Structures are given as structure tokens and as C-alpha cells.
Amino acid sequence: MKTYSAKPREVEAKWYIIDANGKTLGRLASMIANILRGKHKPEYTPHVDMGDFVIVINAEKIEITGKKETDKMYYHHTGYPSGFRSISYRDLVAKHPTRALEKAVRGMIPHNTLGDTQFSKLKIYTGPEHPHEAQQPIEYKELEVIK
8 A cells, every 4th residue: 555645736725713812822832833734634744735724813812821921031132242132921922912922833833944834824813803704714623622
């Protein structure tokens, strides 16, 4: 029996909508990363973009556990001398409510051109409204277990 390998032209991308209200950041990010990569499909092939589009609404209502709100830090370097910067989770969410989820999901997908293509299929919005009604997104049901 031959091993099945999906071809890029055979892939059909669906649109899923996820309400992030009350969900935990890491658990939600890992579920989104699996959908973006296509690992939820039985015909998953690692070198092909099998992923679906994901719309996340109510991103400002994501919860985290423990003392991460004050203790969790995000770091980056500007590229200039003395350009090392850090920001706490609380301050990051106050400035950019969607950035924490973007960083969490981006860290869970490949850091190459395939990962860039998969990450571009993620759409995050702070409120309950989104401009993708024409794509007729489906409510993703597997997240009901995650809290």
C-alpha cells in the first residue's frame, strides 16, 4: 500500500471562527496553530500548506493563569546599540490587545516561508465584529473542551 501525500492543488481551505472569550492563552494558541498547519486533517502532509483560515474574535478577553500577568515578559532587540527592550504581558495587552496571541501562535508554527504562509491565514480582532462574513466561517467546536 502506498503512502498518501497531499498535493497543493488538492487542498481546500475552510474558514473557522473562534471566540476567545474566557479561553486560556496557551491552550487556545496551540489549537489555532494546529488548525493553521492543517494537523487536524487526516490527510496532513508536513511540507504542504494544508491549513485553514482562522478568525479569532474577542481577543482582548483571553485569560492567563497564575501570576503571568505581571511576571511574563516579552523581549526584543531594536538592532541598535542598547536596543534590548522588554514589556510585561499586562502592558503589552494594554497597548496591543491582539499581540500576545499573535506571538504565542507564531512561536508554535515553523519559522520558514511555509510558516509565514500559514501564519498569514490568522485573523485576530478585539471585538465581536469581523469583516469576513462573505467567507461564511464555521464555528470551531473542538474548543468547547478547552477552558
